[in-house]
Amino acid sequence: MAMNSDELARLRELVATRERPYNLGIASNKNLYEYTDPRNEEATLARWQPVLHRLNIPILGTRDVPSQQVRFSYDGIDWILSRMGTQTYDVPQSVYHRIRAAEAEGVPFAYWLWGEEQFARPTFQPIPEPTIVRSTPKRDPIVIGVILTAPNRGIWCLLGQWLH
Numbered sequence: 001m002a003m004n005s006d007e008l009a010r011l012r013e014l015v016a017t018r019e020r021p022y023n024l025g026i027a028s029n030k031n032l033y034e035y036t037d038p039r040n041e042e043a044t045l046a047r048w049q050p051v052l053h054r055l056n057i058p059i060l061g062t063r064d065v066p067s068q069q070v071r072f073s074y075d076g077i078d079w080i081l082s083r084m085g086t087q088t089y090d091v092p093q094s095v096y097h098r099i100r101a102a103e104a105e106g107v108p109f110a111y112w113l114w115g116e117e118q119f120a121r122p123t124f125q126p127i128p129e130p131t132i133v134r135s136t137p138k139r140d141p142i143v144i145g146v147i148l149t150a151p152n153r154g155i156w157c158l159l160g161q162w163l164h
Contacts, residue, residue: 035150044149051105052157057098057145060156065111065146072115075161079115079142089114095143095160102145102159109157110148116141 003011033040041062052059060074069082091099102109117140142161146154 041149041155044147045155048107048147048155051107052102055098055101055105055107057102058158060144060158062149062153062155065152065154066113067152071118074142074158077140077161078118080118081113081115081142081144084112084114084143089143091141091143091160092162095162099143099145099159102157107145107157108147109145110154111146113144113146113156114141115144 033043045059045062049059066081066083069080072079072081140161140163143159145157145159147157148154
């Protein structure tokens with residue numbers, strides 16, 4: 001059974017409509033990729049690198065986000081990193097303002113990491129005394145924001161490190 005030209009034109013229109021659903025192109029933004037696409041990390045980095053540079057936020061690379069404490073070395077210091085929770089953290093004003101500026105620019109930090117310095121220290125054995133003063137030594141912290149590029153993976157951005 002042969003189709004006339006009107007039926008053929010209608011079928012062509014249906015095929016064309018499926019190629020452009022809701023009158024939109026198949027890929028409306030050619031710089032957006034699914035997280036499983038290896039180009040996603042490069043595209044995400046290209047998108048946020050100028051903003052981070054302008055805000056003076058160094059990029060530490062693209063890495064997996066730790067689910068438990070891990071050792072991380074930066075600037076000649078070893079840090080023990082872990083995910084930050086919902087509690088309040090005391091940070092210097094410069095770090096606070098850098099975080100707020102990134103939020104104002106829409107930087108999508110998905111994970112936050114907190115680290116404390118880990119210098120090599122000897123082990124001491126105390127001699128029993130009648131009064132021992134116990135104090136917890138303060139360790140110098142670091143804050144890292146992570147822009148998500150895949151589940152539990154992202155671009156690590158140094159938001160601050162300081163000395164107590």
